Amino acid sequence: MSPKSNKALGKIGQPPGTLIYLGKHEQKSTRISLIDYSPEEFSEQEITNIEDCFPYKDKNTVTWINIDGLNQIDTIEKLGNHFNLHYLLLEDVLNTEHRPKVEEYDDHTFLTLKMLGISEDGNSIVSEQVSFVLGENWVISFQEFQGDIFNKVRERIREGIGNIRKMGSDYLLYRLLDTVVDNYYLVTEYFSDSTQALEEQVLKNPEKESLVEIQHMKKKLSDLRKAVRPLREAVLQLEKESKFIKNKTRPYLRDVYEHVIHVNDSMENHRDILASIMDLYMSGVSNKMNEVMKVLTIIATIFIPLTFIAGVYGMNFEHMPELHWKYSYYGIWGLMILIFIGMLFYFKKKDWL
Amino acid sequence: MSPKSNKALGKIGQPPGTLIYLGKHEQKSTRISLIDYSPEEFSEQEITNIEDCFPYKDKNTVTWINIDGLNQIDTIEKLGNHFNLHYLLLEDVLNTEHRPKVEEYDDHTFLTLKMLGISEDGNSIVSEQVSFVLGENWVISFQEFQGDIFNKVRERIREGIGNIRKMGSDYLLYRLLDTVVDNYYLVTEYFSDSTQALEEQVLKNPEKESLVEIQHMKKKLSDLRKAVRPLREAVLQLEKESKFIKNKTRPYLRDVYEHVIHVNDSMENHRDILASIMDLYMSGVSNKMNEVMKVLTIIATIFIPLTFIAGVYGMNFEHMPELHWKYSYYGIWGLMILIFIGMLFYFKKKDWL
Amino acid sequence: MSPKSNKALGKIGQPPGTLIYLGKHEQKSTRISLIDYSPEEFSEQEITNIEDCFPYKDKNTVTWINIDGLNQIDTIEKLGNHFNLHYLLLEDVLNTEHRPKVEEYDDHTFLTLKMLGISEDGNSIVSEQVSFVLGENWVISFQEFQGDIFNKVRERIREGIGNIRKMGSDYLLYRLLDTVVDNYYLVTEYFSDSTQALEEQVLKNPEKESLVEIQHMKKKLSDLRKAVRPLREAVLQLEKESKFIKNKTRPYLRDVYEHVIHVNDSMENHRDILASIMDLYMSGVSNKMNEVMKVLTIIATIFIPLTFIAGVYGMNFEHMPELHWKYSYYGIWGLMILIFIGMLFYFKKKDWL
Amino acid sequence: MSPKSNKALGKIGQPPGTLIYLGKHEQKSTRISLIDYSPEEFSEQEITNIEDCFPYKDKNTVTWINIDGLNQIDTIEKLGNHFNLHYLLLEDVLNTEHRPKVEEYDDHTFLTLKMLGISEDGNSIVSEQVSFVLGENWVISFQEFQGDIFNKVRERIREGIGNIRKMGSDYLLYRLLDTVVDNYYLVTEYFSDSTQALEEQVLKNPEKESLVEIQHMKKKLSDLRKAVRPLREAVLQLEKESKFIKNKTRPYLRDVYEHVIHVNDSMENHRDILASIMDLYMSGVSNKMNEVMKVLTIIATIFIPLTFIAGVYGMNFEHMPELHWKYSYYGIWGLMILIFIGMLFYFKKKDWL
């Protein structure tokens, strides 16, 4: 929480008008790739000089410009100027703390959301801001750092598999968005596994570590919900209102919308599960305390009366007739054993043993 | 949760365009049956060659094609092509993880929901995805595996009982939907019985097993709510908006809608009941601890002072006049018995005995 | 819960088209009474042959047909046919599990709700389904079993008291509905008294019985809310939308609506009260445990050190000079009394005594 | 709760058409005062004969009729008849259990709400029903019993301070309403003080009395919310919809609306505070128990081992060499003191001392 917010704080007092990258990925190199296609043609190139992209804006073919790394602000600014991107749009691209949203502009639609995944060690969730700008014939995608998540889409365009080459830029946007949302399932899967493991552990032995783990899971989940919840209405808005989405593509976006709802429901579910794991923990602790108390009570309740009896015959009165009887010692042992057995029966009946 | 999700994960990265069955029923054989009827005519046949269904699409009579088993994807695809079903619709039929929903297409309406029942051993809830496509004169129903739930409807069509033969395909859809929703009552019944048994058990003796059982019930209920809650608005949407539902049939759908609400209310009720069973459990554990503490306290509070007295007269001082008195031993016994009785009275007064 | 649902289960698999009474009142005889009035005329009769009612349908006077007992299904069916009641309407009349609702038909309005009262022994709430059908000039009321709740309304029609004879059938419906809703106050009253008694008992002595009682109250309340909550929107719908309600009657229905809201608010209030009685119970149990622990701690903390001292001088070492001093026995008693008093002061200061 | 409801019960079964005062104030005398003013004129009089008010209805000047005490039902009825007040309106005036609401009639607007204040001993909240009827040129106000709350308004009209004499009857209503709502701040103030005192007390020493007090506060707050919450929409409705409110007065009503929201927010806030005081109480009880347990544990853990050692050397075996050593008694004392000190260190380390 804190480091991210610190970044956001770097923005305070800054007038709008200065683009600053607020993310935490220190990737210096910005890689720009451009794919241009139509049903018949296909070309792909690495862009080193941003001006090379400019002619594609008004070409009839579909153009996809992908930008990995948000540190070369001047490049992004030039691109923005040429493609007529609003200043605040660029600010939103660079502000990696932004809630997912869709913003409709005169000649393009802007969509920003989070890409979620599991870290390589499998123990944490990594989050990256991805933004898309959809124009008449082009899509620009911004990623915080290089990844291979869109490679399958690239592959299919390159090979002309399916109908992607036959559709417009809005279908490309759908495919990219769908890829990002599909990845969310990995994260819900991760939560399913983690909460199940946690529940089993808490049921077996409720320890302080479990408690800390529950807290961590809660926070992760809360971070996640921040990423997924606003996306729901954003995708709905995209499907319903964007003028750059053709009718033919809307059912596909509707499909993405349902996936987002599904992921969202699943988050809510995990929230409930975490709450009941907390309940389990609390009652587990109570049960442990109960068990401790039972042991103490059984031992004390058996031996305190016996000790009392022993104490009585340890008194030094001159006139204690029992002390002089021949079998009284054995009689006392018998009495004590009787009490012992009686107590055991009592505890058995009380279901404490 | 986890196995299902794993299936869903099988879909990640897959481009739309490849139909994959995501359910867990490994039933290889797909059984297709076709019923065709009008007020006057009736025919029924097992279909082995899917093309045999095709002519019925444009016949004036009502045709019901029922498909049990979703593994023969090519058959489903062929059917889909002939009946002009959207690619995403077929995907939803095969994705058994889908939330219940209604989708309106140009020349048909799609409805997917869960069929719920009690497993044969009576201990768990079984869930199956059922999908319906309603066209002008036909209904196609998809079930994950073979069952006899629709047999009564078949019977009534076959025998011409009631007005089902006189009504259109929309009324047939209503009858199928009504059958599925009626079955939900079995599940709420199951919950009524289970929660009542659980409550009695927890009241009698709150044990760890009860706690685990509460957790299981909660999860089942949560799974169920996922199946029933979205159905509410789906049925409402069907009744209000679908152009394939005739006005005459709408009141019947309204009736189904009310059943769904009823089931839903009942779920919410069970949720509350489970929460209060959890409360009962927690306070039952507290009560047990209280009882244990009382036993310990009574024993310790009675015998610790008595043991002290015995200890005093076990001291070895030379000058302890009481030791030499003739009746002091009996006096001490009297004192101890007095203290014992006094303590019992005290506990009686405190209501601890 | 369970017995009711069992009845509902009797309906599963039954095709719509078979009227079955689903209530639990085994009252075999159905009593039908008919009141017909206009400002000038008044007639009242017991109907044994249902056909006797039929002519009244098209008479200009206001006709009220009251049916007590829902077991003579064929009678109800005949009546329904003549008065043109929809098949599903009759089903709703007979399904006593139904949520309160208003349904608008072409030539009548249907209203079903629960009549609530206190059982004769004053310990439980009795619930009965009442349904009304309002036509242009007539009202049909269905009750599950005979009761005298509507007698006052009958009296006033008979005697021509107030303006009831001057108004139409909609005003009659209002009067009947108002009578039912007024009875709800008896139930909220019952809850006020019960929760207050329960709270006092829990404050005095939190016992397991109180806990069970809280659970019972919660369930009763939950059943009640199911009866009252949907009525709110039903009455509102009746007032706003029904075409059989004249403008002159609407303010009266608005008044009923406000009573329903009032009852509803009162239910919510009792829900909160029950929740805080549960809190009281829980903290009462904690307090009791605290008290037990204090007694144990006081006794143990005073006598364990004293017993230790006695133990020390019960040791058998040869060389223990104190044993031989003349006043050491008295000195030890003094020391022990000092410790005893000191401990008492300590507990006093800690506020434990 | 109970006494109020009993009153409401007095109404059950009563047909609409009989006005009954349902409040609890037994004030027999009804005082009626009339103020009539225009920018130029002013007259004020006590009314003993209700007919004296009637001519003012159609006068052009603004007339304010204030009625203190609702027991002279015939007077109220006469007034109602002359001013054309609906029967249900009068019923609402007399039913002091009514939720605050605004009702729009053809030639007047009706507003009923609660006047809240602190009782003279400063320990409880007093509530009184106040109703206003706003006509073209007149306001009628009904109070349950005599009070001086409106005196300042009277004063300002009498003296012609401010612009009240220049405005119409709607502005007068605003001024009266504003006076009532301003008084609510006294009550929120009372809650601020009470909850703060309660919190301090619970933090210092959580006792059963605090628990009872928390319950009482909760109930008071719940009663209050019933008075304030519906007022919010009532005032909004008055401002937005009433045809007797002139545009010039609307901003003032908007202002009142904001005050009501403010009071409402403050109530919600106190609700949260009470909930967290309950939490404080619960954890305070836990802390006390903890402290008791620590004392017990420290004493028992120190002295039980020491007593054991003393017990060992109190054994009467013939062959116990230590008994005969010269310094073993002192050695044992040393050992016991070592154990004692060691234990103290251990508890210090554990932070129990």
Place this chain on the structure above:
Amino acid sequence: MSPKSNKALGKIGQPPGTLIYLGKHEQKSTRISLIDYSPEEFSEQEITNIEDCFPYKDKNTVTWINIDGLNQIDTIEKLGNHFNLHYLLLEDVLNTEHRPKVEEYDDHTFLTLKMLGISEDGNSIVSEQVSFVLGENWVISFQEFQGDIFNKVRERIREGIGNIRKMGSDYLLYRLLDTVVDNYYLVTEYFSDSTQALEEQVLKNPEKESLVEIQHMKKKLSDLRKAVRPLREAVLQLEKESKFIKNKTRPYLRDVYEHVIHVNDSMENHRDILASIMDLYMSGVSNKMNEVMKVLTIIATIFIPLTFIAGVYGMNFEHMPELHWKYSYYGIWGLMILIFIGMLFYFKKKDWL
């Protein structure tokens, strides 16, 4: 809470028509500064005579009048009269208890909100009421006391940096509003840090101080939410409805709106975090109690049986053969050591050590 409300109480009974400053800042001097600019011109001056501002109202240039300190009520009243500010608007400016809101007037828009910051010692949050009035060509800002928060905006106007000089008064309002909202991030940052520190402390050692701290944080957060929550709809209303906001400026306000939502989400998040810190505290206390109980149980369970054995051989029976055996003393020691070790193993197995 209390001191603020006391101020508000100062207003009760006061007729509208008397302006009173209700804030707590006793800053007597009111400082008025005026900035007037157009793309070409710029002038800045301290105003001592309020009439000096008046000519700027109708100038074509953008004029910003900033008023620090709200104690010179007559000055504010004169300004209000000249700029045609509604009486209630001025009252809202002076009532520092007001919820944030936007009010649309005929020739200006009014916006009031809270400025939040961290106190100089870094331990508390300071809140100040700021109000803006936006006219065609002018902005008037009211602050409770002098601060330098708007200095950066002043600087940019003065130096002509960015496009602020080229835009109208609505853009100036946006810049001021944006500055205030940006400051909110400082406060969320403060909460992030505080809750994190608190959580760590509670995890390490749950003490009563932590509990008090949690309560304090809750209250602060609750105060904050009161400042931020209503702002959300206020800014939305400003963006959507105000006629003084030009289309060009709307996207900027939309941006502010998103910041407010972000801050709001962050508050909700901290609320959840505080709730789970409370949970941590409660279970921390339970854990501590558990630990105490374990120590007691271990010591008592080991030594009570041993003491019993010692007690047995401290009895004074004449006929106790063991007493006379040569090695029985050593045998008893062996037995006791065996029991001791056995117990330790038992506790090890139970995981209590």
